Amino acid sequence: MVPALHDRLVLRRRVRRLAELLADALPPCRTVLDVGAGDGQVGALVASLRPEVSVRGLDVSVRPRTAIPVTRYDGVSIPAAETPVDVVMLVDVLHHAADPAALLVEARRVASKAIVVKDHCKDGWMAGPTLRLMDWVGNAHHGVDLPYNYWPRHRWMTACAEAGLHIQWWRDDLRLYPALLRPVLERSLHFIAVLVPVDPD
Helix, strand or coil, rough: HHHHHHHHHHHHHHHHHHHHHHHHCCCCEEEEEEEECCCCCCHHHHCCCCCCCEEEEEEECCCCCCCCCECCCCCCCCCCCHEEEEEEECCCCHHHCHHHHHHHHHHHHHHEEEHHHHHHHHCHHHHHHHHHHHHHHHHHHCCCCCCCEEEEEHHHHHHCCCCCCEEEEECCCCCCCCCCHHHHCCCCCCCEEEEEEECCC
16 A cells, blocks of 8 residues: 555656756766666666667566666676676665675776766664665565665765775755655655766876
8 A cells, every 4th residue: 555655646756856867967978777777767767868878777686567678687796798888877776785885896897987876875863764664665565675775974985985986976955755755755865976987097
C-alpha cells in the first residue's frame, strides 16, 4: 500500500526532477554509462533533455522492460565492453553497494571526463532513520538490496579524494519532493555532485 502510494504521488515527479538536474549537471559529452540504471527511466529522460548524449545502463538485476539498453554486471567491476565512456552516472547507487568506495574507484577508472553522483548525506537530526524509511519505501518492493550504507558529508569528501577525484560542483537543494514534504524528506539529505579526475601531475 505505502509503496504504491509513493509511486503514484512522489516517484513520477522525483524522476522528472532528477533527470532535469542530472541533464544540467552533465559536462559536454557524448556517452554516459548509468550504473545502477534500474528501469532506465531517469537515463532515458536525461537523454531526451540532452539529445547529443547516448545513455546506456548497467545493473545487477536487469528488469524485463527498460527505457534504455541495460546490461547485467556483478555490482563490482564495470565490464570492458561498456568502456570507454565520457561520464559515469551513479544515481542513488553507492549507498546500495557492498563497498561504495571501491565502486567509486571503479567509476573513476572508466570515466574519461566526469562522474555524476546523486546520493545522500547522513547529517542532521534523524537523518539515518529518515533515509532508511525512504530507501525501504522506494526499493524494497523491487527486491533491491538495502545495506543502508549512508555516509556523512565529510566521508564523501574523503572517499572522493582517495579515489583521485575533485568535487567540481555540489548541490543539495534539489527540490525533489512536493513542498509540504521537503522539511521532512529533503533538508540536506540529498545531493548531486560532479566529480572530475585529478590530474596526477
